[in-house]
Amino acid sequence: MSGGYSNSKKTDDIYEKVCGQQASFAALTMSRLRCMLRGIDIRICIVLLIAIPVFMFGIYLHGQKITYFLRPLWGSPPKPFHEIPHYYNENVTMERLCHLHGWKVRESPRRVFDAVLFNNEIDILALRWNELSPYVTQFVLLESNSTFTSLPKPLLFAGNRHQFKFVEPRLTYGMIGGRFKKGENPFVEEAYQRVALDQLLRIAGIEEDDLLTMSDVDEIPSGHTINLLRWCDDIPPVIHLQLRNYLYSFEYHVDNKSWRASVHRYKPGKTRYAHYRQSDIILSDSGWHCSFCFRYVSEFIFKMKAYSHTDRVRFPHYLNPKRIQDVICKGADLFDMLPEEYTFKEIIGKMGPIPHSYSAVHLPAYLLNNAEKYKYLLPGNCRRESG
Template sequence: MSGVSRIWEKVNMMAEGGSRNCSKKSDDACGDACGEDSGRPLNMARLRCILRGLDFKALLFLFLLIPTCVLVIYVHGQKITYFLRPLWESPPKPFDERPHYYHENVSMENLCKLHGWGMREYPRRVYDAVLFSIEVDILKMRWKELYPYVTEFVLLESNSTFTGLPKPYLFSTVRDQFKFVEPRLTYGQVPGRFKRGENPFVEEAYQRYALDYLLKQAGIQDGDLLIMSDVDEIPSRHTINLLRWCDDIPPILHLRLKNYLYSFEFFLDNNSWRASILVYQSGKTRYAHYRQSDEILADAGWHCSFCFRRISEFIFKMKAYSHVDRVRFSHFLSPKRIQKVICKGADLFDMLPEEYTFKEIIGKMGPIPHSYSAVHLPAYLLEAADQYKFLLPGNCIRERESG
């Protein structure tokens, strides 16, 4: 910064009519070139005199510094704003945490009592409703987990992504893999609007609104339980069984899920909260994926984000989902880079953690630590371990081609 100070000093001196190298008071050699006659045209001698008065090293420093700063802001601007987030955004209101009690050898009556609820004479009906894109593997794991306690599985599929990209009706081509739910399946299709450049959350809201109508076609009634969550947000089966048997449960209850990234090898945190379960009310209940209540049930399942079998599926979702703005550079979609990021447990979008305090941001910076525990995971994941090897610890390599 001393070079910048010297430049400023020289500019001020020249503004007064001279410099240390060319002063009209002490340097006669510059004579006419730096004289008081400002009406004379700028000649080469005068130009050379001015250039001699500038510090070349300081100028070079400025010419390098300014482009470097611009480049850093362009490449890492998003990181800078995320890191400074605590300066202008406060954490949301904390949830009212409800402890979750469970053991396979404890009776349902005692479990309901531990939660402060009564016991019903018969269980509620349960509807599980999801929007489907390309998550074939995780959908099968979800439905296998929930199968014993779900009355009707409701699935809606569009031929458009949230970002307006065309996609096939994939579920209809793989439906044979889901014959075990066929007697209890309501499947619907909704045409996309294909409005490119529109905010992706608009298309997402449109598809969730269509899911409300499909639920009515599936026969949902007042008092039934409705699971609202994305395909990769999987409630545990004992959580659903508890809520269908217990009386006086909250009408809207969020589910706190264990947060995993890429596979069950990378445990991120316990902060997944968007999944919810509601006691259905005609004319009032709307399918949503945002905060609807202050009450949340602890340790209620798993959220496995970007848990795909193939690299092509990673690329598709990065371009298709609502946060497509995070793909800031084309090289983010490089298969080689994606594979490296998966095995390292780093962030696909090279972002900092989305937290509200500097302590939490700094604590989560860098790759996610590897975990080698495969305890308390969805049952079907272990029952069909040969099929789901890519989701188990120590198996980060993904398939490059579909098929």
């Protein structure tokens, strides 16, 4: 009985000395840890050991989503465009249409040059050129044997040029060799190719006050929009085109916020081919933007590897063909991303799959006239060939 009391008292004295900093440095260091552990529940330690790795793994998987969702806290929306109402009806004269927009009609239309960088969008290019063919003076296309991410690629347009005989007399085609600089920012290669496109436009014979459309292949201005701008005087020197935004096909209407396409009254020495905001003026409802609108699953995979935002392919399974097919039919996001918006209301409103649209009204005429050939672009046809 007395021995037990003596041992207990001795232990208490040791702790008093240690916790009271009366021991040596080595003993102090070790015993402080013991003092701390005396007050910690072992269950809390276990929970922390499990929770911290799970939290870090969640950040690894969904960090990009968290960043996009919190965007309204650190990002501010760009300056709003001055939006011009767009008037059109096939039974209204051009003089009247120009007047409705506050412009005057010309005695003769301006020449129009349509210039694009080409990657692998053969079908979309066919829709674009057939839509614009009646109004374009010269089609200008630049193709490279390299993607923006320095992957080698075949010259697909050159191999399919026979499909575009209807524009051959009006076509200026150029090929540029890629620089294949591994690890370089993809936007550097993209800018390099756009500078080359400037040179190709001069070879095509563009002159002052000609109209130049600047847009990616899948950003398709409607024919009547280009016809309006070529016939009207006093149009802005640079005007952006508001396009209906679609994903995978014309079944998935995202919004009407596509704005990068633009039309310029060409100024030698000043006009530079670009794909960013160059004006505060935008013309409403001016065409279609059909992003990732491919016939084959293999084309989806190639585009995901090739385009400038390759950092969005964060995990190898994103490129799995079965996953890609499931994503297309659900109207979900290929990169498992949240919407790139600037308010919580818009982000939450766009979360989840894109609603199906069964309207095929006001789509490119060539698409509807060749519906069997391009049925994968129309509502109710989400299944893709493997390629």
